[in-house]
Amino acid sequence: MRVPAAAGALIDEFRRVRCAMPALAWGLSPEDLAAQSMPDCSPGKWHLAHTSWFFEAMILAGEPGYEPVDPRFQTLFNSYYEALGERVERRERGLMTRPSLDEVLAYRREVDRRMEAWLERGAPEGLQAYLFTLGLHHDQQHQELFLMDLLNLMSRSPLDPAAYDAEPRRSPAQPRRGGMTRFEGGLVRIGHDGGGFAFDNEGPAHPQWLEPYGLDHDLVSNADWIAFIEDGGYARSELWLSDGWAAVKAEGWTAPLYWCGDDGDWTTMTLAGRRAVDPEAPVRHVSFYEADAYARWAGRRLPTEAEWEHAVRCRPEVFSNAFGEVWQWTLSAYAPYRGFRPTEGTASEYNGKFMANQMVLRGSSWATPEGHGRASYRNFFYPQQRWAFMGLRLATDLPAPPARAMGEGETARFRRDLLAGLGRTPKSASPKWFYDAEGSRLFEEITRLPEYYPTRQEAALLREVVPAWADRFGAGAALVEFGSGASEKTRIVLDAAPDLAAYVPIDISADALSAAARRIDKSYPGLKVAPLVGDFLHLAALPEGIGNGRRVGFFPGSTIGNLERAEAEAFLIAARRQLGEGALFILGVDLVKAPEVLIAAYDDAAGVTAAFNRNLLVRANRELKAGFDVDSFAHRAVWNAEASRMEMHLEATRDMEVEIDGRAIAFRKGETIHTENSRKFTEASVRELAAASGWTVAAFEAGPEPSVALALLEA
DSSP states (O other), rough: OOOOOHHHHHHHHHHHHHHHHHHHTTTTHHHHOOOSTTOOOOOOOHHHHHHHHHHHHHHHGSTTTTOOOOHHHHHHHHSSSSSGGGOGGGGGGGGGGSOOOOOOHHHHHHHHHHHHHHHTTTOHHHHHHHHHHHHHHHHHHHHHHHHHHHHHHHHTSTOOOSSSSOOSSOOOOOOOOOOEEOOOOOOEESSSSSSSOOHHHHHHHOEEOOOEEEEEESSSBBBHHHHHHHHHHGEEEEEEEEEEEHHHHTOOOSSSSTTTEEETTEEETTEEEEOOOOOSBBSSSHHHHHHHHHHHHTTTTTTHHHHHHHHHHHOGGGGGGSSOOOEEEEEEEEOOOTTTTOOOOGGGGGGGGGSSOEEEEOOTTTTTOOOOOOOOOOEEETTTTTTSSSEEEOOOOOOOOOOOOOOOOOOOHHHHHHHHHHHHSSSEEGGGGSSHHHHHHHHHHHHTTTTHHHHHHHHHHHHHHHHHHHTTTTTTTTEEEEEEOOEEEEEEEHHOOOOEEEEEESOOOOOHHHEEEEHHHHOOOTTTOOEEETTTSSSOOOOSOOOOSEEEEEEEETTTSSSHHHHHHHHHHHHHHHHHHTTTEEEEEEBOOOOHHHHOOOOOOOOOHHHHHHHHHHHHHHHHHHOOOOGGGGEEEEEEEEEEEEEEEESSSEEEEEEEEEEEEEEOOOEEEEEEEEOOEEEEEHHHHHHHHEEEEEEEEEOOSSSSEEEEEOO
């Protein structure tokens, strides 16, 4: 009979999954597979039979006139399904010497034959399709349980027997990376989104608010845990939850499960026998109580499951061993998400009935079959249990960027500008809203990055050319800086022009402006400092009392490149009007250069520029009560050769809706907010822009590679 292609693919997948557990059992003795080491474990023979029973009871038994392979097996290999009748208590599974291992394997082969015949009739649909896929994932769960339970059995023997020559893992643990990543949180989305298979307890997807937090890149290592032991971690009651301390005393815990110590030389039991503890390897076989105590000892905490999922979805590349090494304890109790509905029919008992008194673990272990893990997966165990491949990574509460009270007018302008930009196609946001106190701090950090050449190159060029240009200022001149930020480059000009009477820094951020003005005022006591809060795209009159000398404009940092051509012209025209006849203007520009140099400067390895870009959304959440899931927007730096500019974007990494002022704004995965342009110039394009704005280029000086330039304009 010719099998339909879709059914053939399902049969291939069924065979791939179903052959895994017999392969794990190959070479083990019937005695190895019949014994039960403790009530929480099951014999290997039972796992082989139960996973076959699942397909028979959940799928085949629903066929009209179905006759079971052996009616007795319906009781022997039922796990916990009350709706399916009698069962053997878990603690007594090891007492079933019959059926024999050969009979169990024959049962498994017959169920597989019947399932393949069922599939040959056509690919299942609806609930039957879900139950089939559920059966495959159920089998994979028991493949890991098979190894967990086998290890526990081997550990009970004084012979320390090896079940295998080497642990049956696919790959070694990933090396440690060090460090921690900050996540801004906000209104994030947690849970399975409906694409592909998931267990019922992983949904529904739902919004959840997260405060800023940090999550370590690496799992806690054996060396870390040894330090905990040597500092009396298992003897200090103040580190432990009450029930955890009771477990320590009752069970006599002094180290992770399977560890033995002799004068500080630790060994651990593995499926390949007893081995020396590898200090660099992630610690495993620790309970929730131990993980929580360790976190408290380290001055940290465990992450919530929402924090873990959010971090791994948003920045998977920063973590070592997020998957494939150990399941990771979280602070979250195993409870249903709001709107949870169990699977229809008998399988409704699969997860929902266990949603009490257990804690959630995230990730997957080295024993988890390939393709079985995902970011939304919710594993769960009781807090005292240790025999699973369990470990931990640590989290930290981080402070939100300091808030300041914006005036009603500034808040309204921010809201209006942002809503207008997000209403366009493509979406955009004005870069002027980058610069709250945190944005200004991050930009100053950017200027110190090795990849970010403009600040260093421009500062060196200023020191070279400004002394000669300052001779043209004349006595009693006033220096007017547009978008002053931290005003660090200003000192180069002030030091070269000691006859200046006044300094007028203009900036949209009142707190950043105030801090910079105080620093300048303290360093130059004879200079009148007159800060002016404002938007340099909408220039107000200069303050009174700054003298009658020449006005000298100062616009460094190639900020002119952030403006559209029409905006740049309008700004220079307005600045000429504000500064008056006879004014000078020092303009800093970045020059066109190799794209790889530019991209590195706007997408640094340390991620500071990414944090600066995303801070726009952090600020919107804080000051406009917006609902951005900040970490679900990725920083993108793009060279636009046609427009001769670098572009910064924030790209949505998933479909989402963001609410601002009661207005829902939809984002599709891959859609961006265009946040900033940084146009790059040539001498010809600078001269053309100046002429169009009513200025004359009196001098143009370019520095060494990577080149920036300074132009001295005359009114």
